[in-house]
Amino acid sequence: xxxxxxxxxxxxxxxxxxxxxxxxxxxxxxxxxxxxxxxxxxxxxxxxxxxxxxxxxxxxxxxxxxxxxxxxxxxxxxxxxxxxxxxxxxxxxxxxxxxxxxxxxxxxxxxxxxxxxxxxxxxxxxxxxxxxxxxxxxxxxxxxxxxxxxxxxxxxxxxxxxxxxxxxxxxxxxxxxxxxxxxxxxxxxxxxxxxxxxxxxxxxxxxxxxxxxxxxxxxxxxxxxxxxxxxxxxxxxxxxxxxxxxxxxxxxxxxxxxxxxxxxxxxxxxxxxxxxxxxxxxxxxxxxxxxxxxxxxxxxxxxxxxxxxxxxxxxxxxxxxxxxxxxxxxxxxxxxxxxxxxxxxxxxxxxxxxxxxxxxxxxxxxxxxxxxxxxxxxxxxxxxxxxxxxxxxxxx
Numbered sequence: 001x002x003x004x005x006x007x008x009x010x011x012x013x014x015x016x017x018x019x020x021x022x023x024x025x026x027x028x029x030x031x032x033x034x035x036x037x038x039x040x041x042x043x044x045x046x047x048x049x050x051x052x053x054x055x056x057x058x059x060x061x062x063x064x065x066x067x068x069x070x071x072x073x074x075x076x077x078x079x080x081x082x083x084x085x086x087x088x089x090x091x092x093x094x095x096x097x098x099x100x101x102x103x104x105x106x107x108x109x110x111x112x113x114x115x116x117x118x119x120x121x122x123x124x125x126x127x128x129x130x131x132x133x134x135x136x137x138x139x140x141x142x143x144x145x146x147x148x149x150x151x152x153x154x155x156x157x158x159x160x161x162x163x164x165x166x167x168x169x170x171x172x173x174x175x176x177x178x179x180x181x182x183x184x185x186x187x188x189x190x191x192x193x194x195x196x197x198x199x200x201x202x203x204x205x206x207x208x209x210x211x212x213x214x215x216x217x218x219x220x221x222x223x224x225x226x227x228x229x230x231x232x233x234x235x236x237x238x239x240x241x242x243x244x245x246x247x248x249x250x251x252x253x254x255x256x257x258x259x260x261x262x263x264x265x266x267x268x269x270x271x272x273x274x275x276x277x278x279x280x281x282x283x284x285x286x287x288x289x290x291x292x293x294x295x296x297x298x299x300x301x302x303x304x305x306x307x308x309x310x311x312x313x314x315x316x317x318x319x320x321x322x323x324x325x326x327x328x329x330x331x332x333x334x335x336x337x338x339x340x341x342x343x344x345x346x347x348x349x350x351x352x353x354x355x356x357x358x359x360x361x362x363x364x365x366x367x368x369x370x371x372x373x374x375x376x377x378x379x380x381x382x383x384x385x386x387x388x389x390x391x392x393x394x395x396x
Contacts, residue, residue, distance in 0.1 A: 014038060015069070036225060053092075252305060267376050333359055
């Protein structure tokens with residue numbers, strides 16, 4: 001399904017492509033709403049520039065859109081990011097416009113040469129803060145490493161005050177609207193995108209957003225999802241997500257093989273609610289990892305529910321812990337509820353896996369076999385302890 005080139009401002013066009021059917025990104029991240037590969041064309045009075053290309057599967061749409069606009073000559077291809085959903089059609093575009101130069105930073109040149117086997121003489125290297133004139137339009141480059149790769153940069157169109165923000169402020173959402181319209185839907189899609197991709201780089205984003213405060217930004221055009229004509233919407237959301245503030249929530253990923261953990265989890269949820277704490281349970285045999293990631297963005301506490309398999313946690317719980325450790329949420333407290341049969345070191349294994357998390361570990365509740373009255377009392381004590389810590393931290 002194609003999508004014609006669309007006007008953002010005079011001589012500024014969206015020429016990328018939606019991917020309505022894609023349901024998995026990097027063979028890892030679920031895409032319930034598909035995605036878009038955004039590419040932008042700027043027609044200057046003297047030079048034309050293309051900002052990023054598209055994923056290889058949609059290269060024909062990009063080419064059709066450039067043809068539709070009558071682009072016979074392309075001077076520059078701005079590469080904000082090497083990943084192939086941004087640069088995958090780069091060789092095809094160079095083939096059509098052989099005189100075009102690829103404009104990017106040194107790190108991106110190195111990665112792009114290796115990923116796409118493009119000769120070095122095709123590149124123009126820029127540094128942070130450099131500008132490139134298109135005649136009546138000027139592009140300023142903001143190098144923003146680790147959002148979410150080491151070579152990432154943003155491109156700012158000076159005259160129109162448009163920030164082409166690469167993956168920052170994006171959303172995996174294949175909609176028919178060019179501009180953000182349903183902000184309620186977009187909020188959750190963008191939060192999911194932040195959780196899955198940007199959350200490990202929260203501190204970096206804090207620094208980059210401070211720098212962006214010195215720019216007047218009238219429009220944000222990300223690499224995925226709709227264009228923001230009201231930048232305050234997404235900027236305010238990000239300020240909340242990247243802040244150190246947490247909410248009075250417990251995220252509870254769990255798995256149960258024979259019912260013991262399920263019984264413990266059910267009682268735990270009930271007692272947490274009685275203590276005035278919001279609970280977000282995720283049955284790991286059924287949950288969408290994107291939803292789990294999104295629930296980790298704000299939660300004060302993470303509690304893992306797992307039985308013991310051989311001597312360690314269930315593999316689904318291992319994956320959940322690995323995910324949390326990789327995403328580095330601002331969670332403050334972690335605990336475990338679980339069961340075992342004949343032995344093992346399940347709590348020690350989990351504790352050793354969360355080195356990236358700056359958290360206090362609350363003593364776990366581990367039952368042998370089916371939980372008994374003492375185990376349920378221990379679960380009630382754990383819920384009370386979490387409530388007390390939330391109160392002491394000013395979260396409740």
